Amino acid sequence: MEIESATQEKAGPLALAWDWVKALPLNFKNIAVNLVRTTKKLGQDDPRRVMHSLKVGLALTLVSLLYYWRPLYNGFGVSGVWAVLTVVVVFEFTVGATLSKGLNRACATLSAGALGCGAHHLARLFGAKGEPIVLGLLVFLLAAASSFTRFIPRIKARYDYGVLIFILTFSLVSVTGYRVDKILELANERLTTIGIGGATCIIVSLCVCPVWAGEDLHKLVASNIEKLASYLEGFGGEYFPDPEDHEGNLMASKGDKALLQGYKSVLNSKNTEESLANFARWEPGHGRFHFRHPWKQYLKIGVLSRQCAYRIDALNGNINSDLQAPMEFRNKIRKPSKKMCSEASKALKALALSIKSMTDPSAAKSHVENSKTAIDELKLVLKAVSLENADLLAIIPIASVASILTEITKCVENIYESVHELSCLAEFKSISVESTVSPEKPQAQLLVLHCGSIKPVLDGDNDHVIITVQVTNEEYTLQTEFSQPPKPGQS
Amino acid sequence: MEIESATQEKAGPLALAWDWVKALPLNFKNIAVNLVRTTKKLGQDDPRRVMHSLKVGLALTLVSLLYYWRPLYNGFGVSGVWAVLTVVVVFEFTVGATLSKGLNRACATLSAGALGCGAHHLARLFGAKGEPIVLGLLVFLLAAASSFTRFIPRIKARYDYGVLIFILTFSLVSVTGYRVDKILELANERLTTIGIGGATCIIVSLCVCPVWAGEDLHKLVASNIEKLASYLEGFGGEYFPDPEDHEGNLMASKGDKALLQGYKSVLNSKNTEESLANFARWEPGHGRFHFRHPWKQYLKIGVLSRQCAYRIDALNGNINSDLQAPMEFRNKIRKPSKKMCSEASKALKALALSIKSMTDPSAAKSHVENSKTAIDELKLVLKAVSLENADLLAIIPIASVASILTEITKCVENIYESVHELSCLAEFKSISVESTVSPEKPQAQLLVLHCGSIKPVLDGDNDHVIITVQVTNEEYTLQTEFSQPPKPGQS
Numbered sequence: 001m002e003i004e005s006a007t008q009e010k011a012g013p014l015a016l017a018w019d020w021v022k023a024l025p026l027n028f029k030n031i032a033v034n035l036v037r038t039t040k041k042l043g044q045d046d047p048r049r050v051m052h053s054l055k056v057g058l059a060l061t062l063v064s065l066l067y068y069w070r071p072l073y074n075g076f077g078v079s080g081v082w083a084v085l086t087v088v089v090v091f092e093f094t095v096g097a098t099l100s101k102g103l104n105r106a107c108a109t110l111s112a113g114a115l116g117c118g119a120h121h122l123a124r125l126f127g128a129k130g131e132p133i134v135l136g137l138l139v140f141l142l143a144a145a146s147s148f149t150r151f152i153p154r155i156k157a158r159y160d161y162g163v164l165i166f167i168l169t170f171s172l173v174s175v176t177g178y179r180v181d182k183i184l185e186l187a188n189e190r191l192t193t194i195g196i197g198g199a200t201c202i203i204v205s206l207c208v209c210p211v212w213a214g215e216d217l218h219k220l221v222a223s224n225i226e227k228l229a230s231y232l233e234g235f236g237g238e239y240f241p242d243p244e245d246h247e248g249n250l251m252a253s254k255g256d257k258a259l260l261q262g263y264k265s266v267l268n269s270k271n272t273e274e275s276l277a278n279f280a281r282w283e284p285g286h287g288r289f290h291f292r293h294p295w296k297q298y299l300k301i302g303v304l305s306r307q308c309a310y311r312i313d314a315l316n317g318n319i320n321s322d323l324q325a326p327m328e329f330r331n332k333i334r335k336p337s338k339k340m341c342s343e344a345s346k347a348l349k350a351l352a353l354s355i356k357s358m359t360d361p362s363a364a365k366s367h368v369e370n371s372k373t374a375i376d377e378l379k380l381v382l383k384a385v386s387l388e389n390a391d392l393l394a395i396i397p398i399a400s401v402a403s404i405l406t407e408i409t410k411c412v413e414n415i416y417e418s419v420h421e422l423s424c425l426a427e428f429k430s431i432s433v434e435s436t437v438s439p440e441k442p443q444a445q446l447l448v449l450h451c452g453s454i455k456p457v458l459d460g461d462n463d464h465v466i467i468t469v470q471v472t473n474e475e476y477t478l479q480t481e482f483s484q485p486p487k488p489g490q491s
Numbered sequence: 492m493e494i495e496s497a498t499q500e501k502a503g504p505l506a507l508a509w510d511w512v513k514a515l516p517l518n519f520k521n522i523a524v525n526l527v528r529t530t531k532k533l534g535q536d537d538p539r540r541v542m543h544s545l546k547v548g549l550a551l552t553l554v555s556l557l558y559y560w561r562p563l564y565n566g567f568g569v570s571g572v573w574a575v576l577t578v579v580v581v582f583e584f585t586v587g588a589t590l591s592k593g594l595n596r597a598c599a600t601l602s603a604g605a606l607g608c609g610a611h612h613l614a615r616l617f618g619a620k621g622e623p624i625v626l627g628l629l630v631f632l633l634a635a636a637s638s639f640t641r642f643i644p645r646i647k648a649r650y651d652y653g654v655l656i657f658i659l660t661f662s663l664v665s666v667t668g669y670r671v672d673k674i675l676e677l678a679n680e681r682l683t684t685i686g687i688g689g690a691t692c693i694i695v696s697l698c699v700c701p702v703w704a705g706e707d708l709h710k711l712v713a714s715n716i717e718k719l720a721s722y723l724e725g726f727g728g729e730y731f732p733d734p735e736d737h738e739g740n741l742m743a744s745k746g747d748k749a750l751l752q753g754y755k756s757v758l759n760s761k762n763t764e765e766s767l768a769n770f771a772r773w774e775p776g777h778g779r780f781h782f783r784h785p786w787k788q789y790l791k792i793g794v795l796s797r798q799c800a801y802r803i804d805a806l807n808g809n810i811n812s813d814l815q816a817p818m819e820f821r822n823k824i825r826k827p828s829k830k831m832c833s834e835a836s837k838a839l840k841a842l843a844l845s846i847k848s849m850t851d852p853s854a855a856k857s858h859v860e861n862s863k864t865a866i867d868e869l870k871l872v873l874k875a876v877s878l879e880n881a882d883l884l885a886i887i888p889i890a891s892v893a894s895i896l897t898e899i900t901k902c903v904e905n906i907y908e909s910v911h912e913l914s915c916l917a918e919f920k921s922i923s924v925e926s927t928v929s930p931e932k933p934q935a936q937l938l939v940l941h942c943g944s945i946k947p948v949l950d951g952d953n954d955h956v957i958i959t960v961q962v963t964n965e966e967y968t969l970q971t972e973f974s975q976p977p978k979p980g981q982s
Contacts, residue, residue: 038643039639039643042639042642042643043639049639049642050639052638053634053635053636053638053639054635056634056635056638056658057630057631057632057634057635057638058631060630060631060634060658060662061627061630061631061634064626064627064630064662064666067666067667067669067670068623068626068627068666068669073670078667078670080666081663081667084659084662084663084666085659085663088634088655088658088659088662089655089659132559135555135559136552136555136559139548139551139552139555140548140549140551140552141548143544143547143548143551143552144544144545144547144548145544147543147544147547147548148530148533148534148540148541148544151533151540152529152530152533164579164580167547167551167579168575168576168579168580171551171555171575171579172572172575172576175555175558175559175571175575176558176569176572178558178559179558179564179569267797267801268759268761268762270759271759271762306758307804310758310801310804310805311804311805311808313798313801313802313805314801314802314804314805314895314898317802317898318894379884382883382884382887383883383884385883392873392874392876392886392890393870393873393874395883395890396873396890396893396894397894399883399886399887399890399891399894400890400891400893400894400895402887402891403809403887403888403890403891404805404891407805407808
C-alpha cells in the first residue's frame with residue numbers, strides 16, 4: 001500500500017486524473033457486468049423475488065389511481081399521499097410480515113389518532129398561551145414513554161412498528177391540530193387513505209403469488225435437518241473409508257466436500273427462524289397449515305438442530321486434524337462408527353421427510369434405535385480392544401470422534417422427540433404400514449401407525465424385513481428397512 | 492386442557508363472564524406489577540435506554556416548534572409534518588444508526604426528488620391523456636426495479652432504508668406533481684423540512700449523551716472473549732477438582748455454574764456484531780476511535796470467538812455426561828489439562844483486556860505459548876500412561892475432553908493472531924514492560940514492546956518471573972507471569 005501511494009504521488013495529480021478517466025469505461029463495464037450477474041443469480045435462486053418486485057410496482061400503481069382518477073381525487077384530495085406512503089412502508093416480502101405491519105399500522109393509527117384528538121381538546125382548555133406548552137409536554141412524555149417500551153423484548157419482536165407509528169400519529173395529530181381547525185375531518189381523510197393503502201398491500205400480497213412466512217419456516221427447519229443428515233452421511237465415508245473401495249471413494253469425496261460445508265448455514269439460523277416464526281403467527285390458514293399452527297415448536301426443533309450443528313462443527317475440526325489415528329485401530333471401530341453415522345443420518349433424513357410431507361415421524365424411530373444399538377456395539381468393540389502395545393496418543397483423536405458421534409446420536413434422539421411432539425401438536429397424518437413379511441407372521445400384514453403408538457423393541461437379531469409405508473390420506477409412499485418387524489401387539 | 496374446557500362449558504357462559512370480571516382487578520394488578528418490574532430492570536441494565544427515550548421526546552418537541560412558533564409556521568406551513576415524520580423514523584439508539592438513516596434519507600430524497608421532477612416533465616410531453624399512463628408506467632418500473640435491488644445483500648445491509656425512501660419520494664413527487672402545479676416549490680419546502688428533521692436528530696443524537704455503535708461493538712467483542720475465558724477457568728475447576736481441596740471447590744462451584752452459562756450468548760452474537768459494525772462505519776471519530784477504525788477486523792475476531800464457543804459447547808456436553816472417567820486416570824492428566832485450561836483462559840483474559848484498554852496484546856503471547864507447552868506435556872503424560880488393565884471405554888470421555896481442549900487452544904491462538912492484527916491496524920498503544928528479574932539479567936529491566944516485535948521463545952524450564960506491564964501513554968498497569976523472561980535481543 002505504502003509503496004503504491006508513493007509511486008502515485010510521484011506521477012502527479014494530472015496523470016492520475018487521466019488514468020482515472022481512461023479507466024472509467026472499463027470500470028463502468030465491470031460494474032454493469034457484475035450487476036447483471038448478481039441480478040440474474042438472485043432471480044434464479046428465488047424467482048419469488050422477481051414476483052415480489054412486480055407486486056410492489058402493482059400495489060403502488062393501484063394506489064396512484066387515487067390521484068389519476070378524477071372521481072377518487074375529488075373524494076380524497078392530497079390525502080392520497082398517505083396511501084402511497086403506506087404502501088411503500090408496509091409492503092413486505094412475506095404475507096405474514098405485510099399483515100403484521102399493516103395491522104400494527106392500522107391499530108396504532110386508530111389509537112394514537114383518538115388519543116391525539118383527546119390531547120388536542122385537553123390542551124384547548126388551557127387557553128391560547130397554555131395550549132402549545134401543554135401539547136409540547138404531552139408529545140414529549142408520550143414519545144419518551146413509547147420509545148422506552150420499544151426496548152421491551154416482547155414488544156420489540158412483535159409491535160415495534162406499531163409503537164413507531166403510534167408516536168408518529170400522535171405527534172402529527174396533536175401538533176397539526178394546533179393549526180388546523182377541522183381536525184376530525186383531516187383525521188378521517190387520513191385514516192381512510194391509510195386504510196386504502198394498507199388494504200391494497202394486504203390484498204396484493206395475499207392474492208398475487210403469496211409468499212408465506214410459515215411455509216418458509218417449515219421448509220427451512222426441514223432443510224436444516226437435511227443438511228445435518230448430509231454431513232453425517234459424508235463424514236462416515238470421509239473419515240472411515242472402505243479399504244477395498246478406495247478409488248471409488250476418492251471420486252465420491254469431491255461431491256462430499258460440498259455436502260460437508262452445508263451444515264455451516266445451520267449454525268447461524270436463529271434470527272431467520274425467529275423472525276419467520278414471528279411473521280407466521282399473523283398469517284391465516286394456508287395450504288397444509290391452519291391458523292394456529294404450532295410455529296413455536298419449529299423454534300424448539302431449530303434450537304436442537306443448532307446444538308447438533310455445534311457438535312458437528314467440533315467433529316469437523318477432527319477431519320482436518322493432522323493427528324490421524326492408526327489404520328489398524330480405525331478398522332476395528334469402523335463398523336459400529338459408520339453404522340452410528342449412517343443410522344443417525346437416516347433418522348435425520350426420515351425426520352426431514354416427515355416434516356416436509358407432514359406425516360408421522362415413526363419411520364425415524366427405528367433408525368434412532370439402531371443408532372443406539374450402534375453405540376452399544378461400539379462399546380463392546382472398545383471393551384474387546386487389546387491395549388497392549390497401543391499408543392494412547394494416537395488413539396485419542398479417534399476416541400474423540402467416537403465420543404462426539406455419541407453426543408450427536410443423543411442430539412438426534414432429542415430432535416426426534418421434538419419432531420414427534422410437533423407431529424402431535426400439528427396433527428400430522430398418521431401412516432399405514434403394509435409389510436411384506438414371511439407368511440408365518442400374518443398379523444404384521446397391515447398396520448396403522450398412530451401418533452406415539454409403536455415402540456419397536458429391537459433385541460439384536462437382524463431379520464431384514466422390507467416394509468412399505470404408505471400415507472393414508474395422500475399418495476406418499478416410503479420404503480424403509482426395519483431390523484425386525486414391529487409387533488402389532490405392542491401398538 | 493380438554494378437561495378444563497369441558498368443566499368450563501358446564502359452568503355456563505354467564506358464570507364464566509362473572510369469573511372473568513372478578514379476576515380483572517387482579518389481572519390488571521399483575522400486569523402493572525410486571526410492567527413496572529420489567530421497566531425497572533431494563534433501565535437498570537442499561538441506563539442509556541432511559542436517556543434515549545428522553546432524547547426522542549426532546550427531538551420531537553424541538554421540531555414541533557415549526558408549528559407552535561408563529562414565524563417558523565409562516566415560513567413552512569403544513570410541510571412541518573415532514574420534519575415530525577423524519578424525526579420519528581430516523582432517530583435510532585446509536586449515533587451510527589441515526590447517521591446512517593439520516594444520510595440515507597437525505598441522499599435518497601434528493602436523488603428521487605430530482606428524478607421525480609424529471610419524470611413529471613417527461614410525462615407532460617405526452618399530453619393530457621398520456622400523462623397519467625406514462626407516470627403510472629414510470630412509477631411501476633422504478634418501484635419494481637428498486638424493490639429488487641433490496642435483495643442484493645450489500646445494498647440490503649447498508650442502503651435498505653435509502654432505497655425505501657427513494658421509492659417513496661419518487662412515487663410521491665411524480666404522483667403529486669400530476670395535480671399540484673408548483674411542484675418545485677413543494678419539493679423545496681419538503682426538502683427543507685426533512686433536512687431540518689434529519690439535522691435535529693443528528694444533532695440531538697451526537698450532542699446529548701451519544702451512544703456509539705463502534706464503542707458498543709468494541710465492548711461486545713471484548714466481553715465475548717472474556718466470557719469464553721470465564722468458561723475455561725470454571726471448567727478447569729469443575730472437571731478436574733483438586734482432591735485435597737474438595738469442600739472449598741464445592742462452595743466455589745456454585746458461582747462457577749453461572750460462569751459456565753455465560754458463553755451461550757456468544758453462540759448467537761453474529762447478527763448483533765454485524766449490524767453494530769455496519770453502523771459504526773458511519774460514525775465520525777469519537778473517544779479512542781478515529782474515523783476509519785478497522786471495524787471489519789472486529790467481525791473477524793467475532794467469527795473466531797464463535798468457533799471457539801462451538802467447541803466449548805461440545806466440551807460442555809462432557810461435563811454433564813454420565814460416563815465419567817476413572818479418578819486414577821483423571822489424576823494423571825489433571826496437571827497438563829488444567830494448565831491448558833488456565834493458560835488458554837489467561838490468554839483470552841489478556842486479549843480482552845488488551846482490546847478494552849487498546850494496548851498491544853503481547854501479554855497474551857506468553858500464555859498462548861504456555862498453553863502450547865501444556866499440549867506437549869499432555870502428550871508426554873499420555874505416552875507414559877500404562878494401558879495394561881486399563882478400560883478404554885472409561886478413558887474415552889476424558890480423551891475426548893483432552894482432544895477438544897487441544898482444539899480450543901488452537902482457536903485461542905487464532906484469536907490471538909487476529910487481535911494482534913487489529914492492534915496493528917488500529918495502532919494500539921505499545922506497552923513498556925518493566926520486569927523485576929534477578930540482578931544477573933539487567934538487560935531485561937526495561938523493555939518497550941512494539942507491535943509484533945517480541946517472540947519469547949520458551950524452552951521448557953520454568954523460572955517464574957513476575958513482569959509489571961505498564962501502558963506508556965495512560966495509566967494501565969498489568970501484572971503478568973512469564974515462564975521465562977523475554978530476551979530483549981530478540982525485540
